Amino acid sequence: MTIAGLADRLGMSKASVSYALNGQPGVSEPTRARVLALAAELGWYASSSARALSQSRSDAVGIVLGRSPEEVGSESFYMNVLAGIESELSDHDMNLMLRMVTPERTPGPRRDLAVYRRWAGERRVDGVIVFDHISDDPRPQVLAGLRLPHVLVGAAEDAGSAPFGANTTVNQGRDAATVVEALHRLGHRHIAHISGPLALTHEAARSAGVLAHAGRLGMTVVFSASDYTADDGGKATIAVVAGVAPGSPEFPTAIVYGNDLMAIGGLQSLKRLGFSVPGQVSILSWDDSILCKLSSPTVAALARNTMELGRCSAALLLDTLAGHQSANVAMPAGVLKSRESLAEAAWKRP
C-alpha cells in the first residue's frame, strides 16, 4: 500500500495523507486521526528504513559518552553541553542518539569504538559528536575510517582533525592566563591546581597554561590530578594543605579546581579542617554551575558558556553534513565570575 493507495481509500489528496502521516500542519486533527487510524489498521508505515535506503540519511546525530550514567547525571558540564546540542538539533528536526558506555576496568577493545562501528555499519547516525578528547585519541582515525563525519567538542586550538572531522576549540592557555592573573592581582603567590585527569587534553593544556603564566608572574604552583568527583576533590584538597603551616610560604593561599564538584568537595573539606574560605584560602572553579552560585560561600568560577559550546558543536556538524567545507570554530574566552570564595591573599610572601 502506497500513500496514493491510502489517499484513494480515504478519498483524500496524496498531499493531505502525507501531511497527516508525517505530523506536519496542513490537515485538521480529525482528518489526521482518520488517516492514522486507517494506516494503523493496515499496518502501514512510511518506514524510515525504506526512506533511509533511498536517501542515505538517518537524520540522527550520535553521541557516545565514556562515562558512567551516575557521573553524567551529576556533571553539569555534560548536561549543559548536551542541552546546547539538543537545542540546535531540534531546530533542524534532527534526532539525538545517545549511548553511555561505562569505562573499561580491564584492558580490551574500547566499547565506544564498537558502538561507532555498529552505528556506521547500520547507518544509524549521519555523524557523531565526540567528548573528552585524550592524547593519542584513537577515535578521529576510527571515525575517518568509517567515513563518519564528526566534531570534537572543545579540542585544543592546535589539535588537528581527521578526514570527515572538525573541531570546536577552546584556548585553554588564554583562560589559564585569566585565572592566574586574577589570583596574582589579589596577591596570591603560591597556589594549588587540582585538575581533572591529565589524560584529557584540555586538562593537560590547562595545567601547562597555569604553569607557564604562574612562572611568568613569579608565582609557584602545586599540582594534583583528581577525578572530577566531590569526594576525590575533597581528598586532593586535604593532601594539598595537610602538614603545611598556614602562613608559611608553602601554604597555598588559593586553590583552583578543574570543575564545580571538586571545588564544592574541596570547600567542604576545608571547612571541616577548620579553614576559613576565603579568609585563609580562596577557591575558584574552572567551570561555573548552579552549585557554585548556590553554595555558601558562593564559589568564584571561570564561566564558559557550555551550552553555547554544545550548540556550536552541533551547528558545525550539521554544516559538515550539509556538505559545506567546515573549518574549526573557536569558542569565546571564559569570563571570571568573582564571588565570595575569592579574596586577597591572607598573607603575602616577603
Added chain:
Amino acid sequence: MTIAGLADRLGMSKASVSYALNGQPGVSEPTRARVLALAAELGWYASSSARALSQSRSDAVGIVLGRSPEEVGSESFYMNVLAGIESELSDHDMNLMLRMVTPERTPGPRRDLAVYRRWAGERRVDGVIVFDHISDDPRPQVLAGLRLPHVLVGAAEDAGSAPFGANTTVNQGRDAATVVEALHRLGHRHIAHISGPLALTHEAARSAGVLAHAGRLGMTVVFSASDYTADDGGKATIAVVAGVAPGSPEFPTAIVYGNDLMAIGGLQSLKRLGFSVPGQVSILSWDDSILCKLSSPTVAALARNTMELGRCSAALLLDTLAGHQSANVAMPAGVLKSRESLAEAAWKRP
C-alpha cells in the same frame, strides 16, 4: 556486494567478516582493520535500514521531553532518571533517541505528538518512555493509536494505561504521609507547601496527600504552585512569609518544596529576608540531590531513588517489547533524609 562477496575478496570466512563489520569480538584488530578498509573502499554498509525492514526492530527507545534544554540541564531529576534509563538500555545494547521540544507559548498542535507520529511512521523507535504525566494527558491515546509501546514514568498508582502502555507508579499519598508526619512529630502545626505546576498529576497527588494527612493530624497548610526554578521558588517563599509576623499562628514554621531548585531558591530568599533556617523556618525538598547535600545549611529531603525509577521504567518497556505481559511496577517509598534545615518548630500553637 554481500558479506559473502566481501569474504571472498578477503579470503576470509563470512563469520569473520560479519564479526569485524559489527564490532563484535572474535577477530583480531588487524583483521578487523582489513575488513573495514575494504568495506569503506567499496562503500559497503550492512545497512540498519535494510535490517530494520526485515526485522521490524529499530533497537532504539525514544524520549521526548517537553521542557527547554536549559531546564533539563539544571534539573537533577531528569538527569538521574535519564541516567537510569541509559544504564538499562546500554545493558541490552539498545540506543536512546532523545528529543527536547520547547513547550508551546501559543496554542496549537502539540509538538511532542508530532515527533511521536514521525518516529512511529518512520519506525525510528521500538517504544517510548513518557515523562511529566498531566491530567487528561493526550499522549497515551495517541501512542496507542500509533501502536507504539510506551511506559509512563512515575504515574499515580490508580492511573490507567492505554493499549501498548504500562506505568511505573509512585504512591504520592504514602510519601506525603512521611513528610507531614515527620513535620508533625517536630511540633509543626502550620506549614507551607510550594509545589511544582499542579497540571502535573504527581504534583496534584502530592498536594492532595499533604492536605489529607495534615487535616488528619490537625495541621493547616498554605499552598503555592511554582515552576521548579530557583528564582520562582524564592518568589513563592517571599509571598508565603511576607506580612506574617513570625511567632503568629499564621506564620509557617516549615516549608515543603516540590524540588531541590525551589528549596535552594527559597533558602536564599529566607536568608536574605533575615530569617534563620531552621531557627525560625524548617525547609524540606521533595527530591534529593547534590544541591541539598552541599548547600549550607544542608537541606532535608524526601529521597527517592530516581535513577532506579529510570532503570525500572526502561526495564518495563524492554519487557513489553519482548512480548511479555506488562503489569504496572510500583516504586518503593521515599525515605526522609533529615538534615540541618529540619528542626523542631520554633514556636508551637497553644
